[in-house]
Amino acid sequence: MNDWIREPKAVQQFTGDCTLSGQNVVWREKKYSELGGVYKYEEALKEFDPEGIAYRVANQNFHRKDFVMGNLQWGITYINPFTVNGECAMTHGHFHVDPNCDEYYYGLAGTGYLLFWDGADDFYAEQVYPGSLHYISGHYAHRIINSGDEVLAVAACSLPATKQDHAIIEVKPFPYRCFKRDGEIVWEKEGE
Numbered sequence: 001m002n003d004w005i006r007e008p009k010a011v012q013q014f015t016g017d018c019t020l021s022g023q024n025v026v027w028r029e030k031k032y033s034e035l036g037g038v039y040k041y042e043e044a045l046k047e048f049d050p051e052g053i054a055y056r057v058a059n060q061n062f063h064r065k066d067f068v069m070g071n072l073q074w075g076i077t078y079i080n081p082f083t084v085n086g087e088c089a090m091t092h093g094h095f096h097v098d099p100n101c102d103e104y105y106y107g108l109a110g111t112g113y114l115l116f117w118d119g120a121d122d123f124y125a126e127q128v129y130p131g132s133l134h135y136i137s138g139h140y141a142h143r144i145i146n147s148g149d150e151v152l153a154v155a156a157c158s159l160p161a162t163k164q165d166h167a168i169i170e171v172k173p174f175p176y177r178c179f180k181r182d183g184e185i186v187w188e189k190e191g192e
Contacts, residue, residue: 010060010074018108018153020058020076028057030091035084037170038092040177040188044085055079055091061160069101069161076108077154079146086179088112089152093143093174094164095119100138101162107132110152113145115174123175128154138162141169145178147185 010022033050036042061073082089093115096103105114107128114134117123119141126134128144136142146152179186 009062012074012076012155014108017151018076018078020060020074022060024062025058025060028059029053030055030057035092038090039084039087041085041087048082048084053080054082054089063160069098069159071160073158073160075156075158077144077152077156079110079112079144079152079154081110081146081149081151083180086181088178088180088185089146090178091144092166093141093169094166095141095168096138096162097165098138098162101159102138103136103142103156103158105134105136105142105144106155106157107134108153108155110146110150111148112152112154113147113178114154115143115145115176116140117142117174119168119172125176125178128152141174143169143174147178147180 013019032045032048032052032054035045035054056078057075059073059075063071077091079089107130109130112128113125114128115125118139144154173190175190176187177190179188
């Protein structure tokens with residue numbers, strides 16, 4: 001075999017558990033105890049094992065420490081199915097520090113929603129499911145919600161140099177929240 005033909009630097013499974021494996025893949029976990037400021041009924045989080053895993057993230061980034069504009073990373077978020085007093089499982093959500101940095105999300109497994117919000121009046125949600133592709137303008141905050149009964153796996157191609165601002169969302173939350181009641185999805189306006 002030719003020595004210039006190599007194996008890929010990573011493998012993204014598109015079936016089963018949709019695992020990302022390969023060079024420079026780093027895994028992070030978000031525990032239930034780390035979800036303060038995310039859910040409407042935070043007190044209900046005390047019913048969960050504080051060391052239990054709400055979601056995991058795998059990233060492949062060959063320039064993890066550089067934060068040089070133009071360097072890309074590939075990541076997968078795996079959100080477990082659960083509700084907090086009826087509110088569907090979700091990520092913190094974030095704005096990009098540099099709003100000129102766009103991003104793509106791609107549904108791998110499970111079902112849910114991707115929220116978009118410009119921080120003012122423009123808010124909408126797109127359905128996420130295997131094969132769905134989502135363009136995210138860097139000017140919009142975004143959050144993934146698992147509204148299904150299995151792990152929601154969503155891939156992302158992003159620019160790490162933009163960095164993520166989660167704190168803004170804790171101070172000024174998304175305008176709507178997603179609940180599952182009697183098997184039906186219900187959207188509630190924030191503050192009501």
